[in-house]
Amino acid sequence: MQQIQRDFPLQALNTFGLPALADRYVVVDSVAGLQALVRAGALAGTAQLVLGGGSNVIFGGDFNGLVLKVAIKGRRLVREDDEAWYVEAGAGETWHDFVRWTLQQGWPGLENLSLIPGTVGAAPIQNIGAYGLEMCARFESLDAVDLGSGESRHMDAPACRFGYRDSVFKGEAAGRYLITSVVFRLPKSWQPITGYADVARELEAQGIAQPDALQVSDAVIAIRSRKLPDPAVLGNAGSFFKNPVVDMPTFARLEAAHPGLPHYAQPDGRQKLAAGWLIEQAGWKGRDLGPVGAFEKQALVLVNRGGARGEDVRRIAEAIRADVRARFGVELEAEPVFV
Numbered sequence: 074m075q076q077i078q079r080d081f082p083l084q085a086l087n088t089f090g091l092p093a094l095a096d097r098y099v100v101v102d103s104v105a106g107l108q109a110l111v112r113a114g115a116l117a118g119t120a121q122l123v124l125g126g127g128s129n130v131i132f133g134g135d136f137n138g139l140v141l142k143v144a145i146k147g148r149r150l151v152r153e154d155d156e157a158w159y160v161e162a163g164a165g166e167t168w169h170d171f172v173r174w175t176l177q178q179g180w181p182g183l184e185n186l187s188l189i190p191g192t193v194g195a196a197p198i199q200n201i202g203a204y205g206l207e208m209c210a211r212f213e214s215l216d217a218v219d220l221g222s223g224e225s226r227h228m229d230a231p232a233c234r235f236g237y238r239d240s241v242f243k244g245e246a247a248g249r250y251l252i253t254s255v256v257f258r259l260p261k262s263w264q265p266i267t268g269y270a271d272v273a274r275e276l277e278a279q280g281i282a283q284p285d286a287l288q289v290s291d292a293v294i295a296i297r298s299r300k301l302p303d304p305a306v307l308g309n310a311g312s313f314f315k316n317p318v319v320d321m322p323t324f325a326r327l328e329a330a331h332p333g334l335p336h337y338a339q340p341d342g343r344q345k346l347a348a349g350w351l352i353e354q355a356g357w358k359g360r361d362l363g364p365v366g367a368f369e370k371q372a373l374v375l376v377n378r379g380g381a382r383g384e385d386v387r388r389i390a391e392a393i394r395a396d397v398r399a400r401f402g403v404e405l406e407a408e409p410v411f412v
């Protein structure tokens with residue numbers, strides 16, 4: 074069983090670079106080790122935070138509880154049938170390294186999700202998505218440990234209730250489980266997903282008409298490297314707000330007033346708007362409030378200009394929300410998890 078440490082600094086363990094101390098901190102590198110911790114009562118009567126790569130958490134201040142840092146490793150082909158490869162990874166594996174490894178093995182399917190920061194175990198939490206693909210399209214099942222009882226639980230896709238940047242783990246099961254491994258189903262009838270405008274443009278610019286999966290991955294990496302700030306250089310948590318999904322009457326009103334409004338039709342008839350566009354139109358692109366600003370190349374990403382604390386992030390987020398509400402009558406919902 075790993076040792077529990079006291080007053081552990083978390084600033085280097087969250088990509089926004091926010092200062093915070095964990096009252097207690099432990100590394101979880103095996104299922105058995107975690108279950109031993111639960112059964113020894115280490116989690117009883119204390120707040121808990123499961124931490125992966127820290128790329129989607131905002132620390133408001135010190136964490137008065139136990140941080141469980143996920144470091145369970147391992148990746149393997151579980152099985153193969155006529156239709157698909159089933160590939161498993163430990164929750165502590167780095168997401169992007171896992172994606173590239175699957176491609177190198179000749180198992181395509183995750184390439185559009187290249188270069189998303191963080192761990193495999195966090196991918197189901199908000200059902201990560203990018204460039205025309207959501208993780209749920211490749212998800213088979215996961216294993217988790219119930220932090221109350223220490224029992225193992227196996228969950229399929231319906232049990233996870235995936236939605237846009239959403240799952241049961243952000244709702245009624247929030248904080249209840251530590252995901253220990255995930256199995257992905259990578260279909261053999263692979264077709265490249267190149268419909269997202271940026272991807273189509275990038276491949277065309279490279280003169281690639283029929284890309285293989287590695288070429289799609291490389292294109293996504295090139296786009297992301299141009300547009301998004303590298304957390305190692307400029308602290309951030311990716312998109313700070315979800316793209317708002319609005320009903321038809323709201324969309325019709327907005328489109329009439331703003332003909333250039335980017336929008337994506339949803340299967341249920343509603344329209345998803347681009348929060349980055351709304352924020353830019355509200356005058357926030359490249360603008361700072363204290364030590365936090367809206368990134369100059371992508372207004373949806375808030376960045377740490379240096380020395381930011383949790384309250385600085387909250388202040389600019391509220392100011393942006395208020396301006397977008399006043400100008401468009403649209404509510405923005407934060408994407409990262411506030412601790």
Ligand code: FAD
Binds near residue numbers: 125303309
């Ligand atoms: P953390 O930040 O450590 O945790 C996030 C949440 O998941 C917390 O609530 C935590 O308690 C919980 N959690 C983490 N691991 C586990 C586990 N094993 N079991 C149970 N709960 C767990 N996201 C996208 O969807 N698409 C993108 O294109 C994208 N681009 C990004 C670009 C940048 C530059 C950055 C900084 C972030 C981006 N993100 C994106 C957000 C982020 O990468 C994802 O949300 C990622 O899945 C978070 O992984 P993590 O390991 O860092 O999770």
Ligand code: EPU
Binds near residue numbers: 202205335349353373
């Ligand atoms: N736009 C602007 N101004 C901006 C930013 C964007 O006008 O400052 C416009 C763009 O011109 C485009 C539209 O908004 O018409 C969409 O922009 P982009 O393609 O950059 O994507 P996004 O909607 O801002 C989403 C995800 C990203 C994901 C990309 C690519 C959300 C909240 N964000 O961003 O995910 O990588 O699409 O698929 O859904 C994340 O979740 O952390 C994240 C980075």
